[in-house]
Amino acid sequence: MTDASVPSPDTLQEVLASLGDLTRRVRSAQRGTWFPLLLLGALTLGGILVGRFTFKVEAVSCPAGDAAASSGCTLITQGSPVYWTLGLALAYAATAFFYIRRSRNRGVGTPVRPYILTGIALVGLVAATTFWSIRQGMVQPGDTVDLWGLHLDPASGVTMFLERLTGPAAAVGLPLLVLSWVERSRALLLLTVVYLAIELVPLTDGWAGIPVTSPWSALPRFGVPGLLLLLGALGFGLAELPGKRTRS
Amino acid sequence: MSEQSDQHPVTGLDDVVHQRVRLGILTVAHQARRVEFGFLRTALGLTAGNLSQHLAVLEKAGLIHIEKGYEGKRARTWLSLTPAGDRALQDEVTQLKRLIHQIEQGSSAPKS
Numbered sequence: 283m284t285d286a287s288v289p290s291p292d293t294l295q296e297v298l299a300s301l302g303d304l305t306r307r308v309r310s311a312q313r314g315t316w317f318p319l320l321l322l323g324a325l326t327l328g329g330i331l332v333g334r335f336t337f338k339v340e341a342v343s344c345p346a347g348d349a350a351a352s353s354g355c356t357l358i359t360q361g362s363p364v365y366w367t368l369g370l371a372l373a374y375a376a377t378a379f380f381y382i383r384r385s386r387n388r389g390v391g392t393p394v395r396p397y398i399l400t401g402i403a404l405v406g407l408v409a410a411t412t413f414w415s416i417r418q419g420m421v422q423p424g425d426t427v428d429l430w431g432l433h434l435d436p437a438s439g440v441t442m443f444l445e446r447l448t449g450p451a452a453a454v455g456l457p458l459l460v461l462s463w464v465e466r467s468r469a470l471l472l473l474t475v476v477y478l479a480i481e482l483v484p485l486t487d488g489w490a491g492i493p494v495t496s497p498w499s500a501l502p503r504f505g506v507p508g509l510l511l512l513l514g515a516l517g518f519g520l521a522e523l524p525g526k527r528t529r530s
Numbered sequence: 531m532s533e534q535s536d537q538h539p540v541t542g543l544d545d546v547v548h549q550r551v552r553l554g555i556l557t558v559a560h561q562a563r564r565v566e567f568g569f570l571r572t573a574l575g576l577t578a579g580n581l582s583q584h585l586a587v588l589e590k591a592g593l594i595h596i597e598k599g600y601e602g603k604r605a606r607t608w609l610s611l612t613p614a615g616d617r618a619l620q621d622e623v624t625q626l627k628r629l630i631h632q633i634e635q636g637s638s639a640p641k642s
Binding site: 294295297298300301304305307308309311312385386388389390391392393 | 550553554557558561562563564565566567568569570573574601610623626627629630633
């Protein structure tokens, strides 16, 4: 081989760099993160209203052996598992439709399938767990909670953590981790980690000055993560704007 | 395997894949999974005729699969990588990295 035919490392580096640029350009055309965040944020904020309208206080007979039996017991119920199951399933279906339509319009395939499949699978799992726990009814003092073969103490930290995990943290947060991976988005990964921290960190009753007996007690629980998701949607939407202008 | 690694990386470059535009086409198709003709043309800054020629070379080599169809009244051409195309792209990038490494090592070696 003559000297003239040997490529220089600079030229080869340029070739690899241009391939990297092309890859980034395709990824940018594939991203549509603002849409699922907008839907999930609106759904989460809607949970506040659902909590308000399903809030119910009942006087019930106290479980045997309860120290408070003499003063009577109150059962507070709030929220609707149907709202979350149906709402999240529709949100994932709408997200799949959005990405497929966008893929056709822009002329690039979409990597969103793992996100949608993870989301729907986890919504099913969370719904099954929720409906199962509703069927079990109130746990009597001294009894254990039998969850998927685990015998758990209802007052233990592990049970509380699992209770928080088998809610929006699993059905919204874990699929968002998958989305951040398929879209190779560090910004979404960061947002998801903050979201999961908010969902999984235990908040004591009466947090933000709203007592658990208030019909608006769901406000901080859903308001904070809902606003975070909506702010994320706004941020990702604005970040996509310069790209839209360039393409149009 | 060892025989291949003893060879100079230049010998491992495939002429069909190594051409700059075709390498770009394979890269975009790999990342996009499925890519439309118009997107490729814009991304690579090519004329339709030029892009068609490169696509024909890649299709003949069995590296891409081309689907033609209609969306409404609009004709659309989509292409995707075949497994052979995917392997060829990975091999090409590996050989390029090896080549850069080898040239850089050679240029930093003390001259007698």
